[in-house]
Amino acid sequence: MNKKKVPKATLQRYPVYLKALRRLKKYGHTRVMSKELSELVNIESTTIRRDFSLLGNLGKQGYGYDIDTLIDIFNQQLGVDFDEKIILVGAGNLGRALMKYNKWDHVVGEIACAFDINPDRQGVRFNIPVYSMDELEEKIPEGCRIAILTISDNVQGTVDQLIACGIRGIVDFTHKHVQVPNNVSLKVVDVVSSVQELVFETNNLDNKGE
Numbered sequence: 001m002n003k004k005k006v007p008k009a010t011l012q013r014y015p016v017y018l019k020a021l022r023r024l025k026k027y028g029h030t031r032v033m034s035k036e037l038s039e040l041v042n043i044e045s046t047t048i049r050r051d052f053s054l055l056g057n058l059g060k061q062g063y064g065y066d067i068d069t070l071i072d073i074f075n076q077q078l079g080v081d082f083d084e085k086i087i088l089v090g091a092g093n094l095g096r097a098l099m100k101y102n103k104w105d106h107v108v109g110e111i112a113c114a115f116d117i118n119p120d121r122q123g124v125r126f127n128i129p130v131y132s133m134d135e136l137e138e139k140i141p142e143g144c145r146i147a148i149l150t151i152s153d154n155v156q157g158t159v160d161q162l163i164a165c166g167i168r169g170i171v172d173f174t175h176k177h178v179q180v181p182n183n184v185s186l187k188v189v190d191v192v193s194s195v196q197e198l199v200f201e202t203n204n205l206d207n208k209g210e
């Protein structure tokens with residue numbers, strides 16, 4: 001299906017619909033009425049029906065909407081792949097907190113498996129298999145592009161290893177400076193710098209109030 005021209009306000013509701021639909025699918029639902037969806041997303045059912053009617057004749061009286069069909073359409077409309085198979089490297093304190101959270105499946109994908117050098121950290125944690133780093137090449141999911149890095153040692157060596165296994169995007173929590181080639185993206189997440197920035201910003205706000 002081609003992308004349709006839809007109003008901006010409608011477009012902004014698509015991710016909200018998609019998230020709810022994916023959740024419904026996950027819990028075994030195959031169809032949904034606009035009224036049920038309305039309760040889930042807190043949007044009027046008349047608005048939902050109008051939004052959906054822009055995408056074609058999708059609903060059936062008394063049956064509602066087919067969830068798989070809607071998910072396909074919204075995925076196409078948004079042009080995003082919500083099924084990323086993400087890997088996590090370093091199943092320590094931070095890594096395990098992220099594995100426990102793992103709610104990305106309604107939005108971008110999910111942590112499919114993790115890796116750690118420490119045998120004590122391997123096994124299944126929060127329903128996610130944690131493998132040894134020696135198994136990286138063998139266990140990395142097919143087509144996996146994104147890795148979350150929560151390790152404490154040999155960061156550059158591990159990044160190089162991940163890239164050699166096809167990783168193209170890294171969310172880096174380690175506080176180390178690492179080099180990546182041009183065809184790999186690195187997003188650094190650093191709570192400490194964020195706090196520092198906030199301290200600076202709040203100081204400025206305080207000064208403005210004087």
Ligand SMILES: NC(=O)c1ccc[n+]([C@@H]2O[C@H](COP(=O)([O-])OP(=O)(O)OC[C@H]3O[C@@H](n4cnc5c(N)ncnc54)[C@H](O)[C@@H]3O)[C@@H](O)[C@H]2O)c1
Binds near residue numbers: 191
């Ligand atoms: N970005 C932030 O805001 C932020 C906040 C806290 C911690 N950190 C950083 O996150 C990292 C993890 O912190 P933590 O508290 O979870 O540490 P942790 O020691 O609890 O966990 C690190 C885990 O990584 C494993 N590991 C170490 N080197 C590895 C490698 N080369 N390959 C595979 N596994 C490896 C260890 O066995 C361990 O299980 C550290 O680098 C820490 O400095 C960042």
